[in-house]
Amino acid sequence: MADWRQEAARAVEAELEHVRQSGEWTELGRYRRTGDGEYAVDVRGRRVDPIDDVRLAGPEGPRHGPAVPARAQLRGGVLWLAVPGPLPPDCDRVWVRQVRAHESLQRLAHELRGLGHAPLADQLAAGELDRARDAYRACFRPGLRLVWGGPGTGKTTLIDSAAADLARAGKRVLVVTAADEAPIDPGHDAERLVIQEHLAELTAVEQQLAELDAALTGYDHAAFLAVCRRIENRERSASLEAEFAEARRRHEEASEELAAAQAELRAAREAWHDSTHQRARLTEARELSVQLATVSDAVSVLSDRLENRRRFYRGRRADRRALRDADADWARLEELIADCRAQAHPLTDDDAIAIEEGLTAAHDRLDAAAREETEAYTRLELVRGRIAQLRSVGVASDQDHRFHAECLRLDLPGVHAKREELRGRSPGRAARRGQLEERLWWLGERAHGRRYETGFSGRVVRASAARRFVAEQPFDVVLVDDAGSARLSDVLLAVAQARETAVLFGDLRRPGPRVRPQAIRNLPEVRRWTLTTPFAHCGIRTPEDAEAHPGCAVLTRQHRYGASVRALANSAGYDVLEGSGRIDTEVVLLDTRGSSPDYGAIVRFLTAAERESTAVVAPNRLQADAWLAAVRDRLSVAVGTARTLPGTDFDTVLVDLTGDDWAERVRSFGVAVTRVRRRLYLLGDLDAIKSAPIGTPLGSVNALRLQGSVAVRRLDEVVIPAPRRPQPAIDRHITVTKESASHDTMSG
Incomplete structure (x- = not known):
């Protein structure tokens, strides 16, 4: 049977050609919370490949967002989950990494072709079994043996007990089962729990922001502020109009006061100029009087000189000319003095002081009036500018008031303020989230790797047949459960890893293996290595064959159910089942x-x-x-x-x-x-x-x-049926309307 490896590999490859490849991760759906604080996802009725890893993540998968490892166990078609630590709100779906059928079959074909020295596998391929008497002792004796047992005969319990005893004896044991319901435990990791807490907080903030964004859909805060300004403008417009009228009145009064002050100043200045002119004429008269006195003295001197000498003397003619000139100056000066005195009114000192004080008071009044007019004008222009600003922005309309009232009713400005506050409190949120998610992914991968390493490195290693597990080092003993319905090719790969002993347990009455598509069922290698069980390959197809075969130990006493069920089972082909009498x-x-x-x-x-x-x-x-x-x-x-x-x-x-x-x-x-x-x-x-x-x-x-x-x-x-609740009238009306609409649509 040196060629059985190649034939079995070809049978596997024939099926492999019709198996499609799939991605690394599969979404099982949203989990539901149970009353015990656990999470569960219902996969009943679905084909679920053996699960290697479980993560709770979002709709885009574990590599797009936080992925939290979870403890998981598949029981009764339901995947039960336990999540240590807080769970980010967006991790609402269960994603699993499975043993893919395509990769598993590909591995099986590769391992079958590459099998080296495997005497027990060669013995099974040839259908040759060693003598078996007792099922338990068969696990400790070198060789290849079969153990047939009906349902409830304790095959699984016997395997567990034998594996534990073999491990205590220093043997390394591989236990292969059909079902893959071993729990998946990523272990406790303090760092992972801290990261989950931070991610939960960040996700809660992000979800809150998303909820606030959804609540603010269609809301324009700038438009709301503009409406608020227009409403304020409308409320202030009346007061500004009154204020503008008052400012204009004050400016008019200030302008009138300024004009009066200016007129008073002009009058004061004219009076001051008149008094100044009179004082100048008096001063001029005084100066002319001094000149007149001088001229008078010169006339006197010249007159005396001419009268006293009464004779001719040198210079007499000059003196006479000088005297005439002096007399002329005298007359001129007197005339000028008379004219100045005629033009100047006599002013007292009090009058002069009064004129000075009046001019000063006119200046002060003008300064005060000018300041008042400037202030009034400034106020007037300020109010005018505010009015112009109001007119440029506009005043609120009735629609603005309705929009403003609706925003306040829904508290949209408050929601907007809360959103801005949340954004301000969490700067760099996206970068921080990315770092935490990547670290969480790495910790999950590390936990998965450690679990895989520890799970297949002990004295007793358990694996399902679908995993096509191959260890680096052979096992001393290989125990295969449910071999009565297993594929021969899978069992051969498991038996090939045994150095000393291989024992195959099974119920030959269970439904046998299947293969898809139906077209390859007629291929000789598929019929021989895939659709055949180890029991059938060794010529054991009925309980009678099992009892008669020397290489098959038989378990007939069941401990699960009573005599009535045993009778039904025996009628289905278990003619040898016996009861313990205690059930x-x-x-x-x-x-x-x-x-x-x-x-x-x-x-x-x-x-x-x-x-x-x-x-x-x-x-x-x-x-x-x-x-x-x-x-x-x-x-x-x-x-x-x-x-x-x-x-x-x-x-x-x-x-x-x-x-x-x-x-x-x-x-x-x-x-x-x-x-x-x-x-x-x-x-x-x-x-x-x-x-x-x-x-x-x-x-x-x-x-x-x-x-x-x-x-x-x-x-x-x-059985009490659930009472039917009457359909509400509105529902009936809707139903009738829908049916009528559907009928009208079909008729049209």
């Missing part, structure tokens, strides 16, 4: 009486008991989707088909026997009924069950009913 599982047939059941009412009935796990098993995908629609608000209820139902066992299980024939799904029926621990409900029509052929699942139910092992209860007796 009594109630089996109830809910008779629908041929009517369509109310799924919502049934779900409420099933979940009446608190803290019990509940599951609904539908016969096909279509009915499973209908049940999912009814349980969306109840995250504790798992829903699916026998192949897709998550989890292993539940306290309460309801198997839907309506709308489909389980005769073609015998294995699925056996898996469905064996998921129960305490209470099994079978939903079906009693008449259809009575008429079911012997040997079919419904015939087995009827046989147990005839034996009294199944209680029959009418569905309408145990």
Whole structure:
């Protein structure tokens, strides 16, 4: 079988050609808060690849904004989350990094082609098993063995116990399971919590700013201020008009006072000029009098000289001419003196002082009047300027008053002030946010890397088959759970990592592996290495084959359910299952009486008991989707088909026997009924069950009913439908209007 590696790789590559590639991160949707303070996202009914990492981020993904690592565990089709520390408000979606089908198959094909020395894998590919007697001891003995066990026989418990004992014995163990529900824990990081707090604060501010921006949509603060100014202008316009009239009146009075002061000054100046002229004439007369006295003295001297000598003497003629000239000057001076005295009025000192004081008072009055006129004119021009400014800005209209009142009613100016205050308090917010987001991303990546390293480096390493995990160093023991429904190629890769021992546990009655598309199912390598399970490859297809095969240990005693469920399971092919005798599982047939059941009412009935796990098993995908629609608000209820139902066992299980024939799904029926621990409900029509052929699942139910092992209860007796609320008149009117409009549109 040296070529089995290449054939198995070609089978994987045939499927790989039809698997599309996808991005690194997948959005599972918005989370919802639960009453226990946890977060949850509902993925029931969806195919979810194994999850490696979980981040809470915004709608654009973990690389565009804050991405907070979260503790997560997938239970019953619901991803339950716990977030240590505060959560930024914009991290409202769950993003997961998954083991992608394309990358996983590509890795599987690559590892199969590159397998070196793997004697246990070669032995499995050849279908050769070592002798097995006891399932537990098979885990400690070198070689390759199979262990078959029906549902409830404790296969998983035995694997966990054996792995722990092997680890204590110094062995390194790989445990491979079909389900990947191991919890994801990013660990506690004090720095990450501080960053989350800062991001939460920044995001809260940003959201508050966004809310304020939304509230201010269409609001123009500059226009509001302009309206306020126009309203103030309107209120001040009346007072300014009155003030302008008063200023104009005062200016007119000041102008009149200034004109009077100017006239008084002119009169005072004229009086002062007249008095000055008179004083000048008197002064001139006094000066002429002095000159006259001088001339008089000269006349006297000349007259005496001419009279006393009375004889001729030298110079007499000159003296006579001088005397004549002096007499002429005398006469002229006297005439001038008379004229000056005639033009000058006699002024007393009091009159002169009065004229001086009057002139000073006229000057003072003019100065005061000029100041008053200047102040009045300045005030007048100031008021005139304010009026001009009012006219340039405008005054408020009725529309302005309505706009102003609406803004105040909505407190838009206050909202605007609050927004500006928030903007001023957080400068550099975008840069700081970017730094924190990048640091948070790096811390998340570091936590993811550490978790991956520690998760696959211990004595006991657990991995799902879909991960196609390959360690750098081989394991001493490889234990594979659910090998009864696993692909042979996946199991071969896991067994190839075992140095000493490989034990494959499984239920061969479970539905086998599938492959898409259907076109490649007929390829020989696909049929042999992909669609075949390890049990079928080794020739074990029935419980009888398992009991007869020397390399297969058998577990037949189950501890999960009672005799009635065991009888149903044996009718589906588990002929060898035995009971412990300590469990009594109630089996109830809910008779629908041929009517369509109310799924919502049934779900409420099933979940009446608190803290019990509940599951609904539908016969096909279509009915499973209908049940999912009814349980969306109840995250504790798992829903699916026998192949897709998550989890292993539940306290309460309801198997839907309506709308489909389980005769073609015998294995699925056996898996469905064996998921129960305490209470099994079978939903079906009693008449259809009575008429079911012997040997079919419904015939087995009827046989147990005839034996009294199944209680029959009418569905309408145990399930109370939700009351219908009357449709409000307005709603009916809207509905009728819409229908009429639709009819009119179609008619048109």
